[in-house]
Amino acid sequence: MTATAERPTTTIFRRPSSTTGLWSWLTTVDHKRIGIMYGYAAFSFFLIGGIEALLLRIQLSQANAEFLTAGAYNALFTMHGTTMIFLFVMPASAAFMNYLLPLLIGARDVAFPRLNALSWWIFVFGAIFLYSTFFFGTSLAPVGVDGIGGIDGNLAAGGGPGTFNFLADSPDGGWFGYQPNAGPLYSAGTAMDYWALGLQIVGLASLVSSVNFVVTVLNMRAKGMRLLRMPVFAWMTTVTSFLLLFSLPIIAVALFMVTFDRQFGSLFFAATNGGDPILWQHLFWLFGHPEVYILILPAMGIVSEILPTFSRKPLFGYSAVVFAGAAIAFLGFGVWAHHMFSSGITPVAQAAFGLATMTIAIPTGIKIFNWLGTMWMGRIRLTTAMLFAIGFVAMFTIGGLSGVTHAVVPSDWQQTDTYYIVAHFHYVIFGGAIFGLFGGMYYWFPKLTGRLMNEKLGKTHFWLMLLGFNLTFAPMHWLGLQGMVRRTWKYAPETGLEPWNVAVTIGAFIIALSILVFIYNWFTSRRRGQESGLDPWDARTVEWMVPNPTPEYNFAVPPVVGSLDHFWHLKYDQDAEGRAVRKPDGDEIVARIEYEQLNPAEPIHLPNPSYFPVLVALGLPIMFYGIIYHETLWGKALIAVGAIITLGSLIGWGMEPLEEPHHVEHEDHDQVGEASFDG
Amino acid sequence: MADLAHEMDLGHPEHESTGIDNRKLGMWAFLSSEFLFFGALISNYLLYSNRAGFTGVYPSEIYDIPFTSVSSFVLLMSSLTMVLAHNALSRGDQGGTRTWLFATAALGAVFLGGQVFEFTEFITLYDMKLTTNPAASAFYLLTGFHGTHVAIGVIMLLSLWGISRRQGELSEKHGMNLELVGLYWHFVDIIWIVIFTVVYLLSVPPA
Numbered sequence: 001m002t003a004t005a006e007r008p009t010t011t012i013f014r015r016p017s018s019t020t021g022l023w024s025w026l027t028t029v030d031h032k033r034i035g036i037m038y039g040y041a042a043f044s045f046f047l048i049g050g051i052e053a054l055l056l057r058i059q060l061s062q063a064n065a066e067f068l069t070a071g072a073y074n075a076l077f078t079m080h081g082t083t084m085i086f087l088f089v090m091p092a093s094a095a096f097m098n099y100l101l102p103l104l105i106g107a108r109d110v111a112f113p114r115l116n117a118l119s120w121w122i123f124v125f126g127a128i129f130l131y132s133t134f135f136f137g138t139s140l141a142p143v144g145v146d147g148i149g150g151i152d153g154n155l156a157a158g159g160g161p162g163t164f165n166f167l168a169d170s171p172d173g174g175w176f177g178y179q180p181n182a183g184p185l186y187s188a189g190t191a192m193d194y195w196a197l198g199l200q201i202v203g204l205a206s207l208v209s210s211v212n213f214v215v216t217v218l219n220m221r222a223k224g225m226r227l228l229r230m231p232v233f234a235w236m237t238t239v240t241s242f243l244l245l246f247s248l249p250i251i252a253v254a255l256f257m258v259t260f261d262r263q264f265g266s267l268f269f270a271a272t273n274g275g276d277p278i279l280w281q282h283l284f285w286l287f288g289h290p291e292v293y294i295l296i297l298p299a300m301g302i303v304s305e306i307l308p309t310f311s312r313k314p315l316f317g318y319s320a321v322v323f324a325g326a327a328i329a330f331l332g333f334g335v336w337a338h339h340m341f342s343s344g345i346t347p348v349a350q351a352a353f354g355l356a357t358m359t360i361a362i363p364t365g366i367k368i369f370n371w372l373g374t375m376w377m378g379r380i381r382l383t384t385a386m387l388f389a390i391g392f393v394a395m396f397t398i399g400g401l402s403g404v405t406h407a408v409v410p411s412d413w414q415q416t417d418t419y420y421i422v423a424h425f426h427y428v429i430f431g432g433a434i435f436g437l438f439g440g441m442y443y444w445f446p447k448l449t450g451r452l453m454n455e456k457l458g459k460t461h462f463w464l465m466l467l468g469f470n471l472t473f474a475p476m477h478w479l480g481l482q483g484m485v486r487r488t489w490k491y492a493p494e495t496g497l498e499p500w501n502v503a504v505t506i507g508a509f510i511i512a513l514s515i516l517v518f519i520y521n522w523f524t525s526r527r528r529g530q531e532s533g534l535d536p537w538d539a540r541t542v543e544w545m546v547p548n549p550t551p552e553y554n555f556a557v558p559p560v561v562g563s564l565d566h567f568w569h570l571k572y573d574q575d576a577e578g579r580a581v582r583k584p585d586g587d588e589i590v591a592r593i594e595y596e597q598l599n600p601a602e603p604i605h606l607p608n609p610s611y612f613p614v615l616v617a618l619g620l621p622i623m624f625y626g627i628i629y630h631e632t633l634w635g636k637a638l639i640a641v642g643a644i645i646t647l648g649s650l651i652g653w654g655m656e657p658l659e660e661p662h663h664v665e666h667e668d669h670d671q672v673g674e675a676s677f678d679g
Numbered sequence: 680m681a682d683l684a685h686e687m688d689l690g691h692p693e694h695e696s697t698g699i700d701n702r703k704l705g706m707w708a709f710l711s712s713e714f715l716f717f718g719a720l721i722s723n724y725l726l727y728s729n730r731a732g733f734t735g736v737y738p739s740e741i742y743d744i745p746f747t748s749v750s751s752f753v754l755l756m757s758s759l760t761m762v763l764a765h766n767a768l769s770r771g772d773q774g775g776t777r778t779w780l781f782a783t784a785a786l787g788a789v790f791l792g793g794q795v796f797e798f799t800e801f802i803t804l805y806d807m808k809l810t811t812n813p814a815a816s817a818f819y820l821l822t823g824f825h826g827t828h829v830a831i832g833v834i835m836l837l838s839l840w841g842i843s844r845r846q847g848e849l850s851e852k853h854g855m856n857l858e859l860v861g862l863y864w865h866f867v868d869i870i871w872i873v874i875f876t877v878v879y880l881l882s883v884p885p886a
Contacts, residue, residue: 111701211708218704221696245708249716253723257820266809266816268723274733275813279726283719654838 015660016609027609029113032550034120035099036448041124042092048131049083050515052076054508061505063493071139073489074172075191081175082195085295086202087127089429092437093298094123094209097237100444101213103543103550104234106222106559111215113607114658115208121617123205129621130198138189139169171195174487176288177258179269179280184262190628196258197624199251204620207248210241217241222542224561228319231541235322236301239329243290243297246333251287254280263627278343285336293332295429296396297325299436300367303389306443307371309537310386311378312580314565317370324363324370331360341409342416350409357407364400368393383537384458388439391466395431399424402477417487420480426473438465438518445522446536450548451529457521464514471507475500534594540568547598556600608660612653619646706859710866713828717870720824724817724878731886733812739882741805743797750793751875754829757786758868761861768857773848776857777840783864784836787829794826814885818878825874828867835860 016027025033056076059068068076098116102109110116171191173182182192217238221230258280260266267273269280308315315321337345337353345353371393380386402424406412415421438461445453484497491497532548542559545567563569570589572580583589623642629635697704728739760782767775798819801807809819839857843849849857 112705115705207709207712211705211712214708215701215704219696219699219701245712246715249712250719253716253719256824257723260809260816260820264809266820267811267813268816268820270813273812274730276726279723283723 015656016611018609024609026614027117027611029109029117029607029609029613030552031098031102031110031113031116032552032554034116035095035097037120038091038098038123039095041127042088042090042095045083045087045127046092047515049080049088050512052080052083054512056080057505057508059489060491060501062501063495063498064490068489070489071172074174074487075139075170077487078171078174078195082130082171082199084429085175085291086199087130089295089433089437090202090206091123091127093240093295093433094119094206096233096298096302096437096440096444097209097213097240099447100543101216101234101237102220103447103546103554104231104541105217105220105225106542106555106561107216107220108554108558108604109607110212111220112212114610114613114653115212117610117613118616119205119209119212121614122208122620123202125617125621126198126201126205129201129624130194133170133191133194133198137169137171137191137194139172139187139191176284177280178284179258179261179277180271180275182258183269185270185272193259193262193628196255196262197627200255200259201620201624203248203252203255206244207252210244210248213237213241214245222555222558222561224566225542225559226561228322229561229564229566231301231543232304232315232318232321232325233298233301236297236304236325239325240294240297243294243329243332247287247290247294250283251291254283254287257283259627263630278340278345281340281343282336285339286333288339289336290329290332292425292428293328295433297329299392299433299440300325302436302440302443303371303392305541306385306389306439307374307393308565309443309539310381310383310389311375312381312538313374313378314540314568315370316373316376317366318564320366321370324366327363328360328367331356331363335360338407338412341412354407354409354412358404361400361404368397368400383442384453384455384462385439385443385537387459387462388435388442391462392432392435392439395427395435395466395469399427399429399431402427415480417485418480419476419484419486422486423473423476423480426476430473431469435465438462441522443537444543445525445529446532446548447543447546447550449526449529450532451525452532452536453525453529454521457517457525461514461517461521464510464517468507468510468512468514472504472511473507475503475507479504535567535590538571540565542566545593545597547594551598553600553604553606556597556604605659607658610653610656612649612656615649616646616653619643619649700855702855702859703862706862710862713866713870717821717825717873720817720821721873721877724814724821727813727817728878729883729885730814733814733885735811735815736805736807737812737814737885738801738807738818738878739814739884741801741807742879742882743800744879746793747797747875747879750790750797751871753786753793754790754868754871757783757790758865760786761864765857765861768849768854773843776849777843780836780840780843780857784833784840787833787836787864791826791829791833794822794829821874821878825867825870828870832860832864832867835863 016023018024018027025037028034055068056073059065059073098110098120101107169189169191171194173187173192173195177192177195180186182195217230217234221227257266257268261268261270261275267275269275269277271277304315304321335353335357337349338357341350341353375390402420406415406421406424442453442458445451479497479500482495482497484491484495491501534547535544536548537544542561545559546554559566568580570593571583571586573583575581619642621642622645623639626635626638626640626642630639728737760779764776764779764783767773767779807815809816839849839853839860842853
């Protein structure tokens with residue numbers, strides 16, 4: 001839709017102009033394409049993290065199993081947690097935010113389209129950097145400290161023939177990287193450097209996109225789209241972005257401290273020299289607890305879109321849901337030490353953090369009751385998306401309740417480092433966030449493809465996943481209360497833990513099966529799914545006023561928003577008892593909207609693609625490889641090369657206009673499409 | 680479009696919502712994050728600065744307050760010249776803008792020179808290195824990251840100065856860039872005021 005046909009030029013490169021093929025994806029600044037790339041990358045990491053989990057479960061399905069060594073087990077649970085949190089749930093949420101945020105608020109793109117591309121490329125290069133530890137990383141632990149009882153797969157192939165050991169050189173300090181275990185003394189080699197620097201890069205990607213989303217929400221809303229008329233998912237995107245803005249710098253500092261300790265000999269966490277390992281826990285969890293809400297709030301937003309649509313009622317207590325989300329985020333900064341009740345913090349701190357943690361149940365409870373109130377007396381349609389949303393509410397409530405038991409300090413002491421904790425956070429992150437994300441995929445699939453996903457397969461996926469999920473994680477509650485310890489690769493037969501562990505492993509494979517059903521459904525529905533038309537769900541919000549699949553320019557006519565659930569109110573009136581009644585000309589209204597949105601009255605100018613975001617991002621991992629090997633000459637050379645690529649590309653970026661000048665045919669541009677793209 | 684919205688209460692349309700330029704709002708959002716970054720670094724320093732029992736010299740034992748006061752004064756004056764650059768541009772005085780931009784960058788560079796001198800003295804005269812003890816590690820990480828921020832600011836100021844020299848003026852787009860660099864520069868100064876007060880002036884010797 002860009003105006004000029006000839007290839008525009010810039011001062012350094014000729015500007016990319018392809019609209020199809022590999023180059024178009026490398027240089028795109030379209031928020032929808034970036035969202036799609038985020039989605040596929042995140043899902044790929046979901047599969048990798050899932051395979052890691054299955055390997056862990058095979059090891060635990062038998063007492064005293066010899067499938068994995070201790071070292072490989074440590075590596076797998078570290079990479080499983082790191083992958084699922086930083087490389088799956090966060091970027092999957094980012095995929096939804098990227099694709100949907102401008103559509104939800106009636107905009108043509110985010111505030112800074114090129115920065116958006118930059119976030120994506122930084123993320124994907126950071127993720128590749130992190131995983132390249134499998135190929136380049138080394139991990140050398142002194143005998144008797146890293147492994148258990150001196151047995152450590154990192155040193156030599158432990159176990160007998162058939163032992164699974166090729167992961168021995170990957171990060172093995174847990175996703176939380178506790179110090180000094182993950183420091184230079186106890187995790188020699190480079191694996192934990194890949195971990196710390198990889199997370200640093202991925203965090204930078206999130207920081208850049210959170211700046212972008214905050215500005216987008218504040219400045220790019222369509223006419224009439226007041227803050228309290230925004231769909232809840234747009235609100236939760238905003239809240240999540242602020243959480244990221246305020247929590248990422250803390251983990252950035254903490255990861256820098258780790259890197260300096262490991263690479264340059266500083267002594268922040270070296271207990272032998274007066275360093276304080278507990279400081280790491282404070283910094284990590286001061287980030288880590290808001291991070292939990294960064295994972296769950298976008299899914300809460302998704303569910304708050306799905307439930308009203310399929311209950312055919314407005315969201316019950318819209319503003320309460322919004323403010324409860326903000327309250328959860330705010331309180332989330334005051335509860336971090338509940339992860340540290342057993343680390344020796346003072347009784348006063350334990351009491352204070354225990355109480356603060358319980359207060360989180362209040363806004364969370366508000367949300368849950370509002371979701372129930374939304375469904376109450378609604379004319380519910382049990383589509384797959386709706387099933388996942390209901391599954392979210394139910395499973396998240398279970399996880400929330402076990403969370404309250406951790407807020408009770410003496411109870412938490414019993415639960416710390418047992419499978420009870422593992423059960424709890426999988427109920428909130430898998431049963432919560434991931435159920436919500438799958439619901440969103442079914443709900444918004446037509447926006448990507450113009451087709452619907454197969455409902456029959458979708459429901460098979462849902463019921464298999466619900467069954468597998470509960471079979472996997474519910475027994476972990478009692479395993480934990482029976483004393484089964486986390487992060488330990490073996491248990492003795494006489495503990496009697498084996499039967500439930502067999503059940504858990506079977507559950508994990510049922511989840512895997514359900515994911516296969518989903519993948520099959522996704523790819524077949526993309527090609528052969530039923531065509532959706534403009535409004536397959538009789539939806540409420542303005543993203544459904546755009547044709548499916550979404551045109552490159554989003555809105556040919558930007559909406560003028562008159563109320564919350566604007567689209568619904570265009571189609572429906574109220575009868576005397578306040579019930580929604582479809583307007584007699586409802587179908588004509590929808591058809592007219594579709595016609596107007598498919599036929600722009602005048603050419604719409606969009607930001608041009610650019611080489612620079614991908615180039616700026618490319619320099620970062622090169623520099624970071626150099627930091628890991630900075631003592632060698634080629635390490636220093638890598639730092640220089642990476643810096644030159646990044647800085648040079650930044651200069652090119654600065655000299656390149658966002659939009660090339662086009663043959664102006666219409667002087668009276670629409671302000672919304674024209675005036676507001678800057679970066 | 681109007682017919683889509685007939686019957687609807689349009690209320691007060693919030694068009695181009697806040698009235699603040701996207702880039703400026705983005706810079707504010709970024710700086711809000713930066714406050715937490717330095718907040719973590721300063722807390723980290725305060726935790727270790729006077730903890731008893733470390734080997735080697737503590738940073739608080741060897742601060743040269745008069746020297747650092749002078750370099751702090753230089754950095755504060757650079758905020759003044761930054762304001763003057765901004766003011767000159769708003770009056771359309773391109774030559775003045777250029778002069779004050781260069782002055783700001785030069786003052787920033789003098790501050791950085793002072794920091795290099797300070798670090799060199801600490802290392803050579805007092806043998807306090809990054810690896811000496813956690814207090815020294817925390818001091819170098821904090822002031823080092825602040826210095827890096829100043830250096831990035833100097834590069835941005837010199838870029839604007841160079842563009843202005845080459846093009847003879849700062850265009851409207853670069854006028855906004857000057858405002859953004861100005862915001863960043865004042866932020867870096869404010870952080871230094873906190874660091875100078877909390878780290879240098881209020882330093883408590885080790886127990």
